[in-house]
Amino acid sequence: MIDKPLIDRTAAASGVRRLLLLGGALILAGASLAMFGRSYGEVAVFVIFGILSMIGIAAIFASALGLLRFSSRASDGGIAKDFLDTARTGLLILDRRGQVVYANRAYGDLTGATRPGEVRSLERLLAREAEATEAIYHLANLARDGRAGQREFRLAHSLAPAAQGEAMPCWYRVTVRPLPSRGGQMQAWQILDITADRKHEESSFQDLQHAIDYLDKAPAGFFASDAEHRIAYINATLAEWLGLDLADVKPYQRSFVEFLAPSCRSLYTERSKANAEGIDDIDLITASGRSLPVRLLRRPVGDDSAAPGIVRTLVLDRSGENDAATPVELAEARFTRFFNSSPMAIATLNPAGRVVRSNPVFRRLFGAEAAEGAAGFASAIREAGHEEFRKALAEAETGRSGIAPVDAEVAEERPRTVRLYLSSVPRVGPDGDECAILYGVDITEQRALEDQIAKSQKMQAIGNLAGGIAHDFNNVLTIITASVDFLLLNHRTGDPSFQDLLLIKQSANRAASLVRQLLAYSRRQTMRPKMLNLTDVVADMHLLLKRVSGDHAQLERQHARDLWPVMADIGQFEQVITNLVQNARDAMPNGGKITIATRNVSAAETAQFGYAELVDGDYVLVEVADTGSGMPPEVAERIFEPFFTTKEIGKGTGLGLSMVYGIIKQSNGFIYVDSTPGEGTTFRIFLPRFVPEEAVGQGPEIAAAAAAGAAGAKMDLSGTATILLVEDEDNVRAVNSRALTMRGYDVKEAASGVEALEVLEELDGEIDIVVSDVVMPEMDGPTLLREMRKTRPDLKFIFVSGYAEEAFAKNMPEGEKFGFLAKPFSLRELAVAVKTMLNEG
Numbered sequence: 001m002i003d004k005p006l007i008d009r010t011a012a013a014s015g016v017r018r019l020l021l022l023g024g025a026l027i028l029a030g031a032s033l034a035m036f037g038r039s040y041g042e043v044a045v046f047v048i049f050g051i052l053s054m055i056g057i058a059a060i061f062a063s064a065l066g067l068l069r070f071s072s073r074a075s076d077g078g079i080a081k082d083f084l085d086t087a088r089t090g091l092l093i094l095d096r097r098g099q100v101v102y103a104n105r106a107y108g109d110l111t112g113a114t115r116p117g118e119v120r121s122l123e124r125l126l127a128r129e130a131e132a133t134e135a136i137y138h139l140a141n142l143a144r145d146g147r148a149g150q151r152e153f154r155l156a157h158s159l160a161p162a163a164q165g166e167a168m169p170c171w172y173r174v175t176v177r178p179l180p181s182r183g184g185q186m187q188a189w190q191i192l193d194i195t196a197d198r199k200h201e202e203s204s205f206q207d208l209q210h211a212i213d214y215l216d217k218a219p220a221g222f223f224a225s226d227a228e229h230r231i232a233y234i235n236a237t238l239a240e241w242l243g244l245d246l247a248d249v250k251p252y253q254r255s256f257v258e259f260l261a262p263s264c265r266s267l268y269t270e271r272s273k274a275n276a277e278g279i280d281d282i283d284l285i286t287a288s289g290r291s292l293p294v295r296l297l298r299r300p301v302g303d304d305s306a307a308p309g310i311v312r313t314l315v316l317d318r319s320g321e322n323d324a325a326t327p328v329e330l331a332e333a334r335f336t337r338f339f340n341s342s343p344m345a346i347a348t349l350n351p352a353g354r355v356v357r358s359n360p361v362f363r364r365l366f367g368a369e370a371a372e373g374a375a376g377f378a379s380a381i382r383e384a385g386h387e388e389f390r391k392a393l394a395e396a397e398t399g400r401s402g403i404a405p406v407d408a409e410v411a412e413e414r415p416r417t418v419r420l421y422l423s424s425v426p427r428v429g430p431d432g433d434e435c436a437i438l439y440g441v442d443i444t445e446q447r448a449l450e451d452q453i454a455k456s457q458k459m460q461a462i463g464n465l466a467g468g469i470a471h472d473f474n475n476v477l478t479i480i481t482a483s484v485d486f487l488l489l490n491h492r493t494g495d496p497s498f499q500d501l502l503l504i505k506q507s508a509n510r511a512a513s514l515v516r517q518l519l520a521y522s523r524r525q526t527m528r529p530k531m532l533n534l535t536d537v538v539a540d541m542h543l544l545l546k547r548v549s550g551d552h553a554q555l556e557r558q559h560a561r562d563l564w565p566v567m568a569d570i571g572q573f574e575q576v577i578t579n580l581v582q583n584a585r586d587a588m589p590n591g592g593k594i595t596i597a598t599r600n601v602s603a604a605e606t607a608q609f610g611y612a613e614l615v616d617g618d619y620v621l622v623e624v625a626d627t628g629s630g631m632p633p634e635v636a637e638r639i640f641e642p643f644f645t646t647k648e649i650g651k652g653t654g655l656g657l658s659m660v661y662g663i664i665k666q667s668n669g670f671i672y673v674d675s676t677p678g679e680g681t682t683f684r685i686f687l688p689r690f691v692p693e694e695a696v697g698q699g700p701e702i703a704a705a706a707a708a709g710a711a712g713a714k715m716d717l718s719g720t721a722t723i724l725l726v727e728d729e730d731n732v733r734a735v736n737s738r739a740l741t742m743r744g745y746d747v748k749e750a751a752s753g754v755e756a757l758e759v760l761e762e763l764d765g766e767i768d769i770v771v772s773d774v775v776m777p778e779m780d781g782p783t784l785l786r787e788m789r790k791t792r793p794d795l796k797f798i799f800v801s802g803y804a805e806e807a808f809a810k811n812m813p814e815g816e817k818f819g820f821l822a823k824p825f826s827l828r829e830l831a832v833a834v835k836t837m838l839n840e841g
Helices: 010-036 038-064 074-085 105-111 130-144 161-166 195-216 236-242 262-273 327-341 360-366 368-372 383-397 444-489 498-521 534-540 542-549 570-586 603-609 656-666 730-742 753-762 781-789 827-839
Strands: 090-094 100-103 149-155 170-179 186-193 221-225 231-234 278-285 291-300 311-317 345-349 355-358 406-409 417-428 434-442 530-532 553-559 566-568 592-601 619-626 670-676 680-688 722-726 746-750 769-773 796-801 819-822
Touching: 090 105, 105 186, 130 149, 130 170, 170 195, 221 236, 236 311, 262 278, 262 360, 345 360, 345 417, 355 360, 360 368, 360 434, 383 406, 383 417, 383 434, 417 444, 444 498, 444 730, 444 827, 530 534, 530 570, 534 542, 534 553, 534 570, 534 592, 534 619, 542 553, 542 570, 553 570, 566 570, 566 680, 570 592, 570 619, 570 656, 570 680, 656 670, 722 730, 722 753, 730 746, 730 769, 730 827, 746 753, 753 769, 753 781, 769 781, 769 827, 781 796, 796 827, 819 827
Parallel strands: 553 592, 722 746, 722 769, 769 796, 796 819
Antiparallel strands: 090 100, 090 186, 149 170, 170 186, 221 231, 221 311, 278 291, 291 311, 345 355, 345 434, 406 417, 417 434, 530 566, 592 619, 619 680, 670 680
């Protein structure tokens, strides 16, 4: 039996239609009576027309109210009405004034309405229900605006009065949507009791919680990750193993690679790219830094239940703490750990040189193609090493031991040097095709360090040679200079020999300049460093550099702001810049541009230059770049060697850049050259940043008598003091003694430090000043000073040397004062140094 609707105004419209049909029948009957009987006919017609008038008026009102429709498809409407009457969802139709037009039986059952008079709209029915008021109010506003909407709410009791005594909470879903009609827009409200669905959801959620709890407390670890190895889910067991707090682990926030040992990362990522099931034995690193060996059982998700790329992985503890593990399993786990975590590349090869199996380091060092490709291992190294590798593999195949290692370069864009060790093994494996074990070690840094040390030793040896030559040559120049000075005292300007003597002195001075360049390369020249701003120094040199660069070269300066200060000898630094600009000019015979740039380089930026010797720190960078012909690599490697030059004979000594190198090194800096043939050359000078606060209390004060030369231009250089002259070179000692004796001094001579102590003892310490060489046999100058200070703590001392005063000042007691005179020197410079030291308090 089909339930009838609770309210249906269309039924009333059907009654009206029946009245109209009855009225038509009455009209026909009246017309018949009129035709057959006049008296009865008139009365019948009057009565019939009265009844029809009443029916017509009723029909007009029914049509106005929308209760009366004329349709030729009444059967279709009946089917739809029957469907709505039997629906599980309660349906309520309201007109534009909010009046109930239709309510099916399900609506009455849900709201407790049993008769048409009890049917109320949901807005009125739930007006006092605080839990549903907001939802119904929102839907009502949507309905008035002609929009659809849906809300769900929970009530503490059922809307049906029969079920309210149970006092069980109920869930409802209410939907509203506009319903256009000829009489104006109506509202279709639907209500459905979803309490059973919610209870099923809660039950399913509880079952899921239980399943998650079972998974979290499982004796094995578990995690799910995406294609980028980000952890989507991790169970409590694995989190505990890794030392993680589950509350802090958010989905897709951390990568599982973070917890892998560095040696296992390449193996894990490579296997993950294959997107296939697999078993891997790797090491995990816990939050405390402890290594945990595990076995991963990986299975990609192949259905639509998860996001693309999701991989589910079971993690088994292989640390040996599991009592259920057999000795064989423990031995296998230990071997797998050794094989996979070894810092050395390991692989087994067949006689054809193809890799049978390999560890992660091997794949990282030589690439996946070498490990899995059919071309064999030889394809992973450059052709220059193929022949030696084939010979070593052939020896391994014959079972020979003690095979010599093979050095080769990896076939990559940036070559790396590797050392390969091969050892023979009995034929093993499923097909008996493994004949050799290959061990590979990356020695790129070692080789670079060896080259660097060899180069440093070579430069140091050349520097020692240059310094030794300079020392001996200084003694010769001192004799020549002093002898010429003696001769010039006896020849007037008009003397025919006077010009020849001047030429000899000029040549001696030029030779002294070459000696200074050798000393600069060997870092033994005398330097007077002070705090400088290189931007100001280069700016002051602009006019000089314009003349040096010439008219055909464009000189450009680029200076950064707030340049850090450096410690350098301004004269020596100017010589460095001048020499580099001159070389840049010579490299551009057809013209070009020379750029001098200065800027700060922080410690973080230092590593970006890629220079092996450059120590991390803050530097001031000076770049001198040109657009000239450039240099090939073999020339750039030797550019700083003394006497090496690419210029024509007679146009260069080959000492310019070696002097630049020595000055920069003596200033604790670094200099590098980058050159490309046909494009130009760039010299980069890195001078360490100077912090004034760090220089407080550095080193002893040195009274440099040579600096007083200008002040002694009008000084009386004569004296009567007793001077002890200590010099191992007889000729040098003779000319210096003669020069001082001519000034009136009483000069005592000694050929060594030991002899000088004997002379001091013979004279009972009656010596006013000592002028001593630094480098002497038996006893050097600093040792002599310390010995004499024991009996004469106030004795004045002047050191004479061709080396920098800093070279021996480091060995002097703190606070010790002494004079210094650099070789070669003139007779006047010697007299000024002695007079200046004697006049000091």
